[in-house]
Amino acid sequence: MTEQTASPARIALRTATPDEIPALLALWARAAKGTSITDDEAGVAALLARDPDCLIVATPADDPRTPLGTVIAGWDGWRCHLYRLAVDPEHRRRGIGAALLAAAEERFAALGGRRADAMVLDDNALGHRTWQAAGYRPEPQWSRWVKPLPA
Numbered sequence: 628m629t630e631q632t633a634s635p636a637r638i639a640l641r642t643a644t645p646d647e648i649p650a651l652l653a654l655w656a657r658a659a660k661g662t663s664i665t666d667d668e669a670g671v672a673a674l675l676a677r678d679p680d681c682l683i684v685a686t687p688a689d690d691p692r693t694p695l696g697t698v699i700a701g702w703d704g705w706r707c708h709l710y711r712l713a714v715d716p717e718h719r720r721r722g723i724g725a726a727l728l729a730a731a732e733e734r735f736a737a738l739g740g741r742r743a744d745a746m747v748l749d750d751n752a753l754g755h756r757t758w759q760a761a762g763y764r765p766e767p768q769w770s771r772w773v774k775p776l777p778a
Contacts, residue, residue, distance in 0.1 A: 638686060639686050640685055641683070642682060642683060643675060643682035645675055649668065650692075651694055654697065659711060660753075664775060681700050682697060682711075683698050683700060685697070695714065695715050695723055697711055697712070698712045706742070707743040708743070709728075712724060712754075712758075728761050
């Protein structure tokens, strides 16, 4: 992804780099609801090694080292998956989340994706409003089934 500036929040959007993983994990701890088994340095490093363009970061346009928000726009060659849409609580309601989602959807379109899905916790009311405002809707006929794998 090439760096771009998004308005109205005067932010820059770019892909994450491995050296900022600790800052991204700290942002998720402040801004994201819930944690995942892969929310650690090794998990994020493996994500970036597998797909260096999938983790989109929003920063102030004049301070590219301070993450304000993220979204993981994962593409497995068949489906488009969205994870970790998170915006720093002090910077919400400024269009950052919408800009991140627009960038993710542009990535998917360029890759040939036809539908995006998002992982949203059932009790995340703020997340539900955010995703609904962006045009997403739940599909109640689906349930997520998981099994932790041995390390």
